Amino acid sequence: MVWEYLSYVINQWNGNVVVMGDFNEVRYKSDRFGSVFNVQGAEEFNAFIADVGLEEVPLGGSSFTWCHKSATKMSKLDRFFVSNSLLNSCPHFSAITLERFLSDHRPILLREINFDYGPTPFRFFHHWIELDGFSNFVSDVWKSAPGGDSVRFKEELRVLDEKIDKKDGSNELVQRRTDLIKNINHLDQIRSMDLAQKSKMAIRGVMVDGEWIDDPMNVKREFFNHFRDRFSKPVDHRISIEMQYPKQLSYEQQADLERMVTKEELKAAVWDYGTDK
Template sequence: MKIISLNVRGLGKLEKEKFNWIKKLIRFHNPDIFAIQESKRKRVTDFMIELLWGNKNFEYIFKPSVGLSGGSILIWNPTRFCVTGAVEREFFLGIRGRWVGKMADSIILNVYGPHNDQLKQKFWDSLDNIMQVDTDDWVFCGDFNEVRRRAERKNCEFIESRAKMFNDFIDKANLIEIPLGGMKFTRISDDGLKYSKLDRFLVSEACYASWDGISACTLDRDYSDHCPIVLKDMNNDFGPKPIRIFNNWFEDDKCDDLIKDAWKVTICNPRADCVFRDKLKNVKGVLKEKCNPKYNSLNAEIDSLHKEISEWENIIGTRDLSEVEIASWLDSKKKWLKKDKEKVDILKQNARIKWVTEGDENSKFFHSCIKRRQNKNNIRGINSNGLWIENPEDIKMAAFTYFVPSKFVAP
């Protein structure tokens, strides 16, 4: 999945540089969906969209401008996103369809928000109402013409009541804002004095959970006062991860002995820090070898024990069990309860929710918390010397050079 959103601030006949800039954006980033706001055009042609997209493999919908403002375009690759319907309203343009390889339908809304206070509240209410009707995956992209907090404006007026309306809508609709990497502000005034973050991506809980590596960042702002923003699914491979340690491991007496024995292994190295490092590596290796397989097979063990219990209970319906059989049934049930508790404890630790009550671990909200935390902890990219970098090797080198004194920097 890759979606690019851009407030182009006019796509007229005389703006060839801007037109060519968008063509280059599409060719370089190869998006599945391209959302344009403020085209300021009353009509577009198939030929014009083909020139922008670069080939004939596209479909699109268009919303004309009103006077000299507004106008939206949504272009998509039908081999990646199969559209089954479209919708047009005063402040947004949307498509409904299914990503290739995904089972659930998704709704993509290209938003260009109003400026007027009364219209803003009407707009948030209308979005909330259509979300109540449909529970599919939602992606909102575009220029919302509003900020969420004071830090998202600089040298321009921040109106708290407007921000509250916006935040209330996001909370009520259970939307998640995807953090933008790259530039802090997405809109800069022509005189270079006023800054705002008006462009963003908002997604539903279901959409957030359906993609493993969803992230967003800004692109270079060349021929518009707004930055293009891109939403994509990416899985950066940083190599082996640090071992995960779960609290329930230490309930097993053998775990303490494993750690003590691994720590006692003699390390031959004159440097104390290297000795400490290698001792930790020994402990990690032992835990990975002994404890990780137990964690990975936990679900299979729970299913097997549950099946065994069900079989015993089916037999009870046809005849009485012997004392030995009853003992086996009760033993299986005891083991199942223990293993199920282990799984619940692991889920609680993964979610980092302290107020969990019984049964919460089976809820959709609980698992979305785990997914959100895992996604938040993943590194999608960093700013290094004013540049946004996403390649894992470049990120590791940037971290290395930041913490190591300059005289020790690797060539």
């Protein structure tokens, strides 16, 4: 079978690998429009990708890379794959589809761009410290995290190296040192896989009116405009009811409700929150 042959060829290449082209197969049902989705074919394709240790480069732009001349059938047949080792060393790979010209397939441009959206907001409420078990919770999470174990292992490895250098190391210490090195390498692999996964899930751009936008400032603006429009007050006029009420606000009270808030009132409200907000 073609997948077995490709697996054999790729396994002959040691190190960084890039595989691209028209695979004439899709991975998911959403990759086809207007044509039948072959479940068995997709399963074999995904099994091949997993067996050879490849990761798909996230694709921006059009969702489909092939289109029938009648525009009634479209599929995502063209892809870029890279080896895990290459993705760990170059986590900022991305691909974007270009406009079709003569072929019924869209060209794909592979590039490495680091999209900097600025620092991630971090918020901490001081009242958390007063909760029962908070300190133990933080300590347990730190110890269970790969980064925390890595720091602890590396410190222990430093102490062992000092003892071995002074010729005070027994066979047990040497064996412990070997075990620590294995653990540190394993944790580093997990951390690299985590970074690669975060890179795959990162937002690289957004399609707006048929145009692919990837500049961080423009992407932020499009997201802001989208959610502002979704949650803004409707512009349509509402129905008013013409009837008399026995109790009504005075004109002074109505004006007081609708007046602008002063800077002094804002300052007083913010200052009343306390120093930990």
